[in-house]
Amino acid sequence: MARKVMLSILLICILSCSIVAQDQTGQRGQRRMPVGREGQGPTRPPAGNERGLRELAAEEIPPNLNFYAMDPLYNPDAVLGWAEERIEEKLNRGMLAISTGEGKVYLGWRLLKSDPEDVAFNVYRSTAGREPVKLNAQPLTKTTDFVDEEAPPDQANAWFIRPTINNREGEASERAELPANWPTQQYKSIPTKDDVRASMVGIADLDGDGVYDFVIKHSSGRGKDPGRISPNSGAVKYDGYNGKTGEFMWRIDLGWNVDNGVWWTPMIVRDLDGDNKAEVCVRTSDYAATREQMHPGGQTGFLLDVPESR
């Protein structure tokens, strides 16, 4: 297994405000602590904050990073090192069934990189849990979709495909299902916890099951634009949702000291160490639970006056 790079550290660094450059001799620069004011300082993050990471010891920091975080975090199961092979997502077929009206159901699925060039597909439907029936007369070779115009709408239906290679069928995909009397709805709806509105969405497989999940950045607190100097109006928070089940997974509260910038408080959601579970890289700062606990620069809203910008 190739050594995998702990790029998350690098990216956390790039996004973090507390970065220190290596000098040309490779020596670590003097660690700079955030400049707090008397009576100011971080308070504890909420109990529900994601805490599955620990601080990285100095000897665990890969030696030739140009930048590193002052307090990099490291998942104990992750492999440290550098990627010698391109890290690729391991996704499932993405079998999809969408009612398009007039009794028609659009079916779509992924062509995988592992599929041979002459792959073809058979499409199956199981109605009310009965034995699946093949819908196509000949294996499909041109596209990775199919329209089922004969599914009984008054019964629950499930569809799946099997790739065929040299007329031999391969493994069945996961199933896409529609309940009886399905509505005409060309999207999936996932309710958000606490009716949170998203200002930004990251898409990647968080739990490694081959299905894309979602990370949303809360829009609570008006997003700040660079043209205006204004204090934060809310803590910056991110939520994770399971794309397969729609279930809420976790919430990360970065607190009030992270500027709620529209453009400069982004996230990167991507598998960086090759374990097929996406990392979430965000900008960090000392935690402040309330507006009153913010660093002084944050209270005035002047970004260049906050410790994280120095």
Ligand SMILES: [Ca+2]
């Ligand atoms: Ca997933």
Ligand SMILES: [Ca+2]
């Ligand atoms: Ca990962």
